Amino acid sequence: MDNIIEIKDVSFRYSSEEESGDYVIKNLSLTIEKGSFTAVLGHNGSGKSTLAKLINGLIKPESGSVEVLGMSTSDEDKETEIRRNVGLVFQNPDNQLVATIVEEDVAFGPENLGMPPEEIRRRVDDALKRVDMYDYRSHAPHKLSGGQKQRVAIAGIIAMEPQCIVLDEPTAMLDPKGRDEVMDAIISLNKNSGITIVLITHFMDEAVRAGRVVVMDNGGIIMDDTPRKVFSNVSELKSIGLDVPQATELAFRMNGMGYEMPRDILTKEEFIKAFMEKYA
Amino acid sequence: MLNDITIGQYFPAKSVIHRMDARIKILLLIAVLVMTFVASNAASMGLMIILVMTAIILSRVPLKIYFRTIKKIWLLILLTAVLNILYVDGEVIFAWGVLEITKEGIIRSVYMAIRIILLIISSAALTYTTSPTQLTDGIERLLRPLSLIGLGGAVHTMAMMMTLALRFIPTLMEETDKIMSAQKARGADLESGGFMQRIKALIPIFVPLLVSSFRRAVELADAMECRCYTGGSGRTHLNNPKAGARDLAASVIVVVVIAAVITFNITLDGIIWF
Numbered sequence: 001m002d003n004i005i006e007i008k009d010v011s012f013r014y015s016s017e018e019e020s021g022d023y024v025i026k027n028l029s030l031t032i033e034k035g036s037f038t039a040v041l042g043h044n045g046s047g048k049s050t051l052a053k054l055i056n057g058l059i060k061p062e063s064g065s066v067e068v069l070g071m072s073t074s075d076e077d078k079e080t081e082i083r084r085n086v087g088l089v090f091q092n093p094d095n096q097l098v099a100t101i102v103e104e105d106v107a108f109g110p111e112n113l114g115m116p117p118e119e120i121r122r123r124v125d126d127a128l129k130r131v132d133m134y135d136y137r138s139h140a141p142h143k144l145s146g147g148q149k150q151r152v153a154i155a156g157i158i159a160m161e162p163q164c165i166v167l168d169e170p171t172a173m174l175d176p177k178g179r180d181e182v183m184d185a186i187i188s189l190n191k192n193s194g195i196t197i198v199l200i201t202h203f204m205d206e207a208v209r210a211g212r213v214v215v216m217d218n219g220g221i222i223m224d225d226t227p228r229k230v231f232s233n234v235s236e237l238k239s240i241g242l243d244v245p246q247a248t249e250l251a252f253r254m255n256g257m258g259y260e261m262p263r264d265i266l267t268k269e270e271f272i273k274a275f276m277e278k279y280a
Numbered sequence: 281m282l283n284d285i286t287i288g289q290y291f292p293a294k295s296v297i298h299r300m301d302a303r304i305k306i307l308l309l310i311a312v313l314v315m316t317f318v319a320s321n322a323a324s325m326g327l328m329i330i331l332v333m334t335a336i337i338l339s340r341v342p343l344k345i346y347f348r349t350i351k352k353i354w355l356l357i358l359l360t361a362v363l364n365i366l367y368v369d370g371e372v373i374f375a376w377g378v379l380e381i382t383k384e385g386i387i388r389s390v391y392m393a394i395r396i397i398l399l400i401i402s403s404a405a406l407t408y409t410t411s412p413t414q415l416t417d418g419i420e421r422l423l424r425p426l427s428l429i430g431l432g433g434a435v436h437t438m439a440m441m442m443t444l445a446l447r448f449i450p451t452l453m454e455e456t457d458k459i460m461s462a463q464k465a466r467g468a469d470l471e472s473g474g475f476m477q478r479i480k481a482l483i484p485i486f487v488p489l490l491v492s493s494f495r496r497a498v499e500l501a502d503a504m505e506c507r508c509y510t511g512g513s514g515r516t517h518l519n520n521p522k523a524g525a526r527d528l529a530a531s532v533i534v535v536v537v538i539a540a541v542i543t544f545n546i547t548l549d550g551i552i553w554f
Contacts, residue, residue, distance in 0.1 A: 058502055080508050088506040095496045096503035100290065100447050104413045107518035109507040117520045124518060138292040142450040156507060 004164050004196050005032040005055055005086070010064035012050060024050045026219040027064070032198060034163070037190045039207035039227070040200045042216035043241040048200045051216070052168045055198070056086040069163070084113060087157030089167040093149035094142075102144075102152050103128065103137040109160040120159075127155040130193065131185045147178025151185050158189070164196035165189065171203065183209065204231070204245045208266045215242070232264045247271040290411045295340035297409045300530060301521040302418025308534050309406050315541055316398045324544040325394060331537050332402050341408045349404045350397055357396050364389035412446040417517060436512025444500070452493065459488050 012025040024047045032038055042048040053059045054066050057073035068086050071078040087109075090096050099105035103124050110120040128134040131151040141149055150170055157165055167186065171179040183206055190197045199210060207213050213230040215223035217240045223230050231237070231244050234252040238244075244252070247268050251261040260278065265271050292298075297305075312332065319325045336346055350357075370384030407415070420439035427435065463484050464470065470481050 053502070056506060058505060080510065083506055083508050088503075090499060090503055092496075092499060094451050095499040098444060098447060098500070098504060100412045100443070101292075104411065104518060108504075108509070111515050111517055112508040112510065114514045114516050117516060117518060120516065120518045140290070140450075141447075142454070153503075160508065 002034045003031045004034045004069060005030070005198075006065075006067045007031070007051075007054070008065050008067075010054060010061040010066060012054060012059065012062050023062075024219050025054065025061075028220055029064075030214065030221060030224075032164070032196060035190075035194050035196055036212060037187075037197045037210045038199070038212045038214060039210035040198060040214045040216060041202065041204075041207055041242060042200075043202065046216040046240075047219040048216050049168050050219075052088060052166045052198070052200055055166050056088050057082050058088070080113075084109075084160045085162050086164045086166060087160060087162040089150075089154055089157055089165060089170050091169045091172050093146060093153045093173070096153045096156070097141045097149065100140055101137075102133065102139050102141060105141060105152060106137075106155045106159050109156055113160065123159045123161065124155075127159040128152075130158060130189065131155045132181075145178060146174045147181040150174060150178065150182050154182070154185060154189075158193075158195075162195070164198065166198040166200070168200045169202065170199075171201070171206065179203070179206075202242075204243055204248075208245055215240075228264045228266060231266060234263075289407060291341045291345070291408045292411075293340045293409075295338055295409065296526055297335060297339040297405065299526065300409075301523040301527050302410050302414045303422050303521075304523055304527040304531060305406055305410060306415075306418050306422060308530060309402060311534055311538060312402050313399055315538055316395045316402075318545065319541050320391075320545050321548050323548060324541040325391065327537055327540055327544070328398060329394065331534070332398050332405075336401060336405050339405050339409050341405070345408070346401045346404055349400055353396070353400060357393050360396060361389040361393045364392050413443055414519065414521070416440075416442045416446075418521075433512060436515075440512070448496070451496075452489065455492060456485065456489055459485050 007028060007030045010025055010028050011023050013023045028047075028051070030051075040048050040051065050059070054061060054073070055068070057066070057068075057079055060066075060074050066073045068082045071082055073079075073082055097105050098108050106124045106127055107120050110123050115123070124137075125134065128137055131154050133148060133151050133155060136144065136148065136152075141152060144152065154165070154167075154170070165186075170186075171182050174182065186197055186199065187209060189195045197210075199206065201207055208227050208231070210227060213223070213225065213227045214221055215230060215237070222240070223233065223236075231248045234244050234248065243249070245266055247265050247270065251263065251265045251271060251274070254261045255263065261271075262274050265274060312328070316325075316328050319328050336343070365381055365385040365388075366379060368382055368385035368388050370382035372380050372382055373386075374381040410418070416439040419442070420435055423435045424432070426432065460470065468481060468484060470478070470485075472478075473481070
C-alpha cells in the first residue's frame, strides 16, 4: 500500500526550550499507510500532541522532513493543499467551533477553500450525515453535549474531504457515552469511507480498536506493532507510565500469582473465553 | 442569571423574514428606526406600528419572546415617559409646585414610549431571524465599498471578530459560572461587603477567566488554521443570499410606508416634532 505520511528522522523543540536543549521530538521516523487506523499512545509530555501538529504543518521540524502525499510540510506553497488532505481534530470541542449554527460551522473549511455554495451545501450535508449529526444542523453548538460537539468538529474536518484525519485525544474531555459516540464515528469513517485515521489517545480500550499501535516515550517511538503484540508487554508499558486494557491487566496479574492465562488478551470477551477454557 | 442574556439570539425557522437577505434586512431596519422618530402624528405612528407588527408576525417567532424583550427594559421606557411628561411646555392640566404636567407632555411621552418599544422589537426581529454569521456577513458585504479605499481586509477581520465573539459568549458565560462555583466552594464571599470589597472579590474570578480565554484563543487559532483559514480573500459562503423577489417586495412596502409617513406628517399638521 502507498504511504500517506512519511516522517523521516524528525527533531523538534519549542523556542522556549532552546536554551535547555531538550527536544520534544527526537530523531523520530514514522510512516502511515493509506487507509490504515493507527493509534498513538504515550503519557503526558511524551510528544504525541507535538507529533500531531508536525503532521499537518502547524509546526515545522527543526531537522528531518515530514511529507504528506509527497509534499513537504516545510514548503509554504503546499500549506493549504496539505491541510485539506490531513485534518486535525483537537481535544476540546469548544475551542474548535467557529460559528453559532452547526451547519455554518461545518461549512467553515469548504468556505475557506473557496468552493461554490452548492458544493459547500453538498459537503456539509454529507459530512453531518456521516457523523450522524444531520438532525442537529440548525442547532447552536453550545446547546449540544460534549460528544455531539466533538462529532460536529469532526464533520467540520470531513467537509474538506481529507484523505487522513489526525485526532489529538478527541475523547479526553467527554463522558463515557460521548466517548463511544465519537469512537463509533471514527471507526465508521475508517471502515466505510476509507479515511486514514491517526488516533492519539491515552485510553487503552480505544487503542485496542486500531490496526496498529505506536507507543511514544520521551519524544521517540519505543513500540510499533499490532495492539495484541504491544499490549503483551505489560511490564514495559507500566515502566513508562502507561496502562494496559483492564482484561490484559487481569490476565497479567493472574500469571503473576501462578494461574496461567494467555498474555495477549485484549478484551473482556477474550478473557472470559480463555478463563472458561482453562478453569471452568 | 448568566444564561439570561439574549445578545444575538437566533430562532431558527423558515419564515419569509428568515429567508430575506441580511443586507436588505439591516438597511430596512435602519430605515424603520429613523422613520419611527420621524412619525409625529397618530396616522403616521399608527402606520409604523402596523408595519412593525406585520414584520414580527411574519417572522414566526413567538410573540411572548418579543414581549420578554420589552419587559427587560420597561424601567427605561417608564423613565423616558416620565421625564417627557415633566419637561414639555404647553397647556397645563395639572400643577404641583414647580412640577407641571401638560397635555403636550403626555402626548409626547406616549409617543416616546411607542418609539422605544418599536425600536426594541424591530431590532429584536432582525437578530431573531438572522443567524449571527449571516448578520456579520451582511455587515461585511454592506461595508464592502470600504475596500475601495484599502480597508477590505479590516472589514473582514472585524466581521470575523464579531462572529467569534458571539460564538464564545455562551462558552465564557458557562466558564464564569464554573469558576464562581469553584471559588465559592473554597469560601470566596461574592455577595456581601461594600462596593469596593465586591469588586475585589471578583478578581479571583476574572484572572482565571482571562488566562483560560487566552488559551482558548491559541487553540482556536490552531483549529482555524487546520481548516485552511487564511483570512478573508478567496472565501465563499454556504448561504450566499441573493436579494430576490421577497426582498424587493419588503423594500417596496417599506418605501411606501416611508412616503406615507412623510405625507401624513406634512398634510395633517405640518412638521411637528413630537
